[in-house]
Amino acid sequence: MSYFSLRQITKTYDSQTALQEFTLELEKGEMIAIVGESGSGKSTLLRIAAGLTAQTSGEVWLGDQKILNPSQKLVPGYDEIKLIHQDYQLFPAVTVEENIARPLLQFDVNYREQRIQRLLDQLGLNAYKERLPRQLSGGQQQKVAIAQALAVEPEVLLLDEPFSHLDAIQKRKLILELKELLQEMGTTVIFVTHDLDDALRLTDSVVILQKGKVVQKGNSKDLCEHPKSRYVARLFSSINLIPDRFNSYIRPSDIRLRTKGEILGHVIDSRFLVHYNSLLVRLKNGGEIWEVDDPVRKYKIGDRVYLHFDEEKVLVLKS
Numbered sequence: 001m002s003y004f005s006l007r008q009i010t011k012t013y014d015s016q017t018a019l020q021e022f023t024l025e026l027e028k029g030e031m032i033a034i035v036g037e038s039g040s041g042k043s044t045l046l047r048i049a050a051g052l053t054a055q056t057s058g059e060v061w062l063g064d065q066k067i068l069n070p071s072q073k074l075v076p077g078y079d080e081i082k083l084i085h086q087d088y089q090l091f092p093a094v095t096v097e098e099n100i101a102r103p104l105l106q107f108d109v110n111y112r113e114q115r116i117q118r119l120l121d122q123l124g125l126n127a128y129k130e131r132l133p134r135q136l137s138g139g140q141q142q143k144v145a146i147a148q149a150l151a152v153e154p155e156v157l158l159l160d161e162p163f164s165h166l167d168a169i170q171k172r173k174l175i176l177e178l179k180e181l182l183q184e185m186g187t188t189v190i191f192v193t194h195d196l197d198d199a200l201r202l203t204d205s206v207v208i209l210q211k212g213k214v215v216q217k218g219n220s221k222d223l224c225e226h227p228k229s230r231y232v233a234r235l236f237s238s239i240n241l242i243p244d245r246f247n248s249y250i251r252p253s254d255i256r257l258r259t260k261g262e263i264l265g266h267v268i269d270s271r272f273l274v275h276y277n278s279l280l281v282r283l284k285n286g287g288e289i290w291e292v293d294d295p296v297r298k299y300k301i302g303d304r305v306y307l308h309f310d311e312e313k314v315l316v317l318k319s
């Protein structure tokens, strides 16, 4: 039996289904990411997992404890299961240290002080412990929120796009630090995000959610090479429809640019990106516009190019 399990969770709001028979089993210390577009039911799922929203049907279990929802429990939520989201509120008028101490006020003073010191060390917040939240950067504030949630040593941490308002560099750094810390603590983690790239920085184990349903599960390589639908394929990159072939697509990074060959096109746009130039190529046959990566930055707007790809890279996607 697994450690944390969400069994056949369905949630309907009025007549709208936000989640449909969602099932997920996690072992202790396992980290998993749930990726889906906005409105796919991610926040609803985590609130149900934390016992903060009542499901329409289905059960949540932590070990042999059934998680009760707000209609079954006087004080909603559990110390064992902590949910952090983007707008997590710190106490604005007290210091970092006092913010982290808040959930520990009922604990023995020695334990409390030890615990606070350890969290300040683990999250690299020692230098800021006397500051107020508004005197910190977004990334630092988010770390304090995480320290606060971890103060009571939860078994399960649920992350609801908590890094969305950080810049890319802060975000990557925080995800890596957090990954190390959570592994060390043996915390079981569900991380939900619309951004597959963020998800893969934390864990290689991904569940794809679409309109409240699991559409695919797997590791990054599986999902990228064998997506079951256009929705899953597009989480990795854009895809180009191959003319005169049904449901067949090719990724911009799987196309090679040649000076002779079969598929002729003209470069109509070129953008200089960090790792390659991203070209828009209008195909001569059919006029389709493809996105093509030019890693050697060789081609200019107006150039004639021939496009080539290996048959094994073609994705056949019926939906």
Ligand code: ADP
Residues within 6 Å of the ligand: 013, 017, 018, 036, 037, 038, 039, 040, 041, 042, 043, 044, 045
């Ligand atoms: P996500 O976090 O993936 O963006 P949500 O769980 O917030 O998705 O929402 C899933 C669906 O449920 C959406 O269509 C949303 O409009 C609906 N929904 C979420 N919360 C409520 C609510 N409190 N009342 C009615 N509908 C809601």
Ligand code: MG
Residues within 6 Å of the ligand: 042, 043, 044, 160
């Ligand atoms: Mg959400």
